[in-house]
Amino acid sequence: MKSHWYILGAGAMGCQWATALLEGGHSVTLILHSEARLARLSQLGGIVLEADGQTTLWPVEGLLAENCPVIEHLLVTTKAYDAVSAVSNIQHCLTADAQVILLQNGMGSQQAVRTRLVTQPVMAGTTTNGAWLRQPFHVVQAGRGNTEIGLLNPGQHPTQALPNTPMLSVQWHDAIEVxxxxxxxxxxxxxxxxxxxxxxxxxxxxxxxxxxxxxxxxxxxxxxxxxxxxxxxxxxxxxxxxxxxxxxxxxxxxxxxxxxxxxxxxxxxxxxxxxxxxxxxxxxxxxxxxxxxxxxxxxx
Known part of the structure; x- marks a missing residue:
């Protein structure tokens, strides 16, 4: 099923996942933290992706956190130290059963977000995909890898299937903390x-x-x-x-x-x-x- 995904964190990973979701037929909106970033995205007309020797422009919209509508699917790709505050800023927009996927380095931030979101099925992931930014919203794919995603909430169940697209290799993991x-x-x-x-x-x-x-x-x-x-x-x-x-x-x-x-x-x-x-x-x-x-x- 195709979904509309909101992405918090428009760094290399956020931009890479945005293009992958778009390629898979999903629609995407980037949640940005400043008018300057919004203007830059608009100026470019979307996200520029360098992959497999080709450069492609993927049209994608952006908005500020204060203008967020109702969110049913949220991907968080911020730095670990920004995850809790970023999610807190848009928490009121999440539906009670919104699908939330966290992709952060290290540990601790995922568990902190999980404690804030009581009803939503919160998932964490780890990935070996490689990417880096040549400049804002211009991402270079450095390597294709695998992504494992699983639930952090005991007793919760995901309400939707995981986003799997040609650019992504996503597998479910029953014990994601491992x-x-x-x-x-x-x-x-x-x-x-x-x-x-x-x-x-x-x-x-x-x-x-x-x-x-x-x-x-x-x-x-x-x-x-x-x-x-x-x-x-x-x-x-x-x-x-x-x-x-x-x-x-x-x-x-x-x-x-x-x-x-x-x-x-x-x-x-x-x-x-x-x-x-x-x-x-x-x-x-x-x-x-x-x-x-x-x-x-x-x-x-």
Whole structure:
């Protein structure tokens, strides 16, 4: 069934999903936070997508949060630290059974949004799709991946089928927090190290000293996973993280990009979330704590 989707967060992921939904026959409206952004979208005439060697303009409308109509389908692709406030601004527009999908890095923001939305089926997702912005509303697809989505609300059931289009590969996951933890562990292993060392992902396995640090970070993270009975990596977290770093060797992590551009990073929802869980379990993670502090200092 084709639906009208409202998207909060018009960064790389939001723009990529907007074009994918449009290709699948859905209609899309971007919820923007300023008149300037609205004017820019109007000037472009929509979202420009670079993918598979082609550049395509996808006409899409935008509006400000204060002008939102009734919303039955909402996709939230903001940064993790903006998710709660962004959803709060349009919460009054959501129908009681509105379908809400959250796509944020790390953990913590999804659970915070879930506590605010009592009646709506709130879903969280994790994706390996790659995209980056050449400029506002001009998105470059860096790679096709898979997306797993599942319910966060105990006892809730989705009211509609998941949006699956030719550009997206979306699968349902009955225990989505397991997927979120898997992605969190990999991000905790790779992102802070690349941010602190200002390096590409691949250098974490190519340079012996960085590889040693990666192994030490993974050993600490595994303590938390083991204490929570999360057996996520049959080959071990270090091998899994090293494999991801190698596969994305030329990439700069989103955390490093945020630091380089003078933006706030999502460290609080990545390593910060891990450290909070470790504290509850009375575990000490000195290297992860050191990396957390170093990234926070880089933000200043």
């Amino acid at each position: 997927s979120l933890w898997r992605k969190l562990a990999i991000n905790c292993a790779i992102n802070p190290l690349t941010a602190v060392n200002h390096c590409q992902n691949g250098q974490l396995v190519e340079q012996p000293e960085l590889s040693k640090q990666l192994q030490q970070v993974c050993t600490e993270i595994t303590q938390v996973l083991d204490s929570k009975d999360l057996d996520l990596f049959p080959e071990g977290l270090f091998r899994a993280a090293a494999s991801v770093a190698q596969q994305t060797g030329q990439n700069y992590s989103s955390m490093l990009q945020d630091i380089q551009k003078g933006r706030r990073s999502e460290i609080d929802f990545i390593t910060g979330y891990l450290l909070n869980e470790a504290e509850k379990l009375k575990l000490s993670l000195p290297l992860n704590q050191s990396l957390f502090s170093a990234v926070k200092n880089l933000e200043r």
